[in-house]
Amino acid sequence: MAGGHHDTLLKDPAIEEWVWMRQNTHRYFKINRRTAPTLIAMGLVVPAITFYFAYVTQGMTTIEPKTKKSWAEAYAESNDHRMADTVPSDRTSKAYKEWRVSNLEGSGMTEIHVVVSTLALAYWCWKCKTAADFHRDPGRFAARGWQRLLLECVVFLVPMFLAITDQHLYAVIVALVGAGTYYRWQIPDPPVRHDKWAPDPRADEYARSYVPGKTTPKPYLSIYRAEMMLLTCFCILAVDFDVFPLRFAKVETFGTSVMDLGVGSFVFSAGVVGVKAFLPRRAGDKVITTSLGHQLRAGLWTALPVLALGAARLVLTESVDYQKHASEYGTHWNFFFTLGLLPVFVPLGMCVCSNLRVTATVLLVLYQGMYSLTPLGRWLEDAERTDLVSANREGIFSFVGYLAIFLLGMSLGQEVLPDTPTLKARRMRLVSVLGVWVTAFASFVLANFVLGIEPSRRFANAPYAFWVAGFNSAMLWLFMLIEEDVDSKLPPALTRAGHPAGYDVPVLLEAVNRNSLTTFLVANLLTGAINMQIETLLCSRATSTLVLAGYVLLFLLPPLLLYRAGIRIR
Secondary structure, rough: OOHHHHHHHHHHHHHHHHHHEEEEEEEOOOOOOOOOOHHHHHHHHHHHHHHHHHOOOOOOOOOOOOOOOOOHHHHHOOOOOOOOHHOOOOOOOOOOOHHOOOOOOOOOHHHHHHHHHHHHHHHHHHHHHHHHHHHHHHHHHOOOOOHHHHHHHHHHHHHHHHHOOOOHHHHHHHHHHHHHHHHHHHOOOOOOOOOOOOOOOHHHHHHHHOOOOOOOHHHHHHHHHHHHHHHHHHHHHOOOOOOOOOHOOOOOOOOOOOHHHHHHHHHHHHHHHHHHHHHHEEEEEEEEEEOOOHHHHHHHHHHHHHHHHHHHHHHHHHHHOOOOHHHHHHHOOHHHHHHHHHHHHHHHHHOOOOOHHHHHHHHHHHHHHHHHOOHHHHHHOOOOOOOHHHHHHHHHHHHHHHHHHHHHHHHHHHOOOOOOOOHHHHHHHHHHHHHHHHHHHHHHHHHHHHOOOOOOOOOEEEEEHHHHHHHHHHHHHHHHHHHHHHHOOOEEEEHHHHOOOOOOOOOOOOOHHOHHHHHHHHHHHHHHHHHOOOOHHHHHHHHHHHHHHHHHHHHHHHHHHHHHHOOOOO
16 A cells, blocks of 8 residues: 555544544453453353364264274275275375275265355454454554565465364364454444434445446455365365365265365356356446347357366376376366356356346256256266267266356356445345355255255256355355454444555455466466375375475465556456
8 A cells, every 4th residue: 555545544533533542442352331241142152162063073073093004994994985905006106096086975064064164264353353453553554565464374374274184173263263253352343323313424435435337346255255266276286185184075976075065166156256247237327238149259258268278288187197087077078178168158048037046946957857867867977988978978967067056156146246325235135145045055955855866066966056055155145244244343434544455355365366267277287296296195294284385375476476466367
């Protein structure tokens, strides 16, 4: 932030008064008749949440045996269907690496949700800390660039690493809840309005800044999407190390895991922000919409670079004989092909019905009906890979499910992306997003528990799509709630002065969000390079930790440099 803006902030009499009040009367949290009940309540709630997590996830964490066992014995005990006599003898061979991630059954949804929900706790902790610092001294806040970046790495990267690698999950939760609670108390309440019937100054400021048809960036959405990207990029290499629990890796056919949720969340979050290109635009009093032909041309233009990346990945992996799991997407298909085809088919789905949620639901019902009621399901599961279609059947047919997930994300984006005219309307979005989560959850319960259809990431069936949509809607609702709760304490004087860079969105996550596809590509290239240079399965825990930490810093370096240079690729 430029120095001129510091001076403007500090010269504002309202801010000077607020800073003086904060430094002299709110330096420490004081226990009084108003705050004591809240403090007591939090003292009961935080341990209750901790014990609840411990209760619902008891027995989920695999405890390593005290006696030394061979890898064949360990895997045979943890996976009864993966017999020890089928284990390739050489742990550095391609056959062993492919066997290691085959026929996995995943883990329970409760454990998955607890692990991934640490992302929301990290955001809450960072948001409270940032708001407390900004309230304490708005002018000085903008001058702490490198310190804030270091804080962001500690708050967002370290807990994710510890949670995903199955190290001290409960300690991570307790630490984030404790730190967030402490900094939450450091945020003073805004000046009390003595006339409760007087207009809310914050609501007036919000209404005056509204421009019809304008779509401003939503901080909670940027952070949610960037955190999902970080989770995906971290897992694609971590799964190749023994510090990563195999129950978090992608399941073979039916079941759930952290990586299964990560793939679906990647597509869903892309749909939430991807709908912006299809929203009507205003030119004066006129509403401008784009034609189907224009949307198809734009989609094809967007798809070509991603499809080229998919083709390049296919050529490179085949040329170096890189290990691959054929039942993941197919023999030749990869995730870049799925991502590349989405922009081409989305306009076709939108022209069928204006209600994207209805279109996605009908698509899932038809796809699931064909899978369950026709020989298609048996063929998808058991067919030999004799031709191009059968060899890549997972990627081809799962594209239908991923398209539905993308459309569900777009339907949610239609609700959260456009600006609202009033502060009350913005808060009502919490109710609408909660309604989306309830609908998706009810659909999942119907498909999974009533009809008995297990979720499958391999074929992206209906229960899997509804699970992904429901979880991501719940996460987005949490992020919205955190932002609304903390920002509601911001005084109108600070709202008028504007927020410096790094207040609404961490610089680290903003850099990832601006060049998300570039980040994903760099992470894939680094994953391949590290696997070719290092025998990951022979690394000790300490070595694995160092390699993964270096990998995270390396794939974050390009987006940070691009952000600093003001360059946005994709």
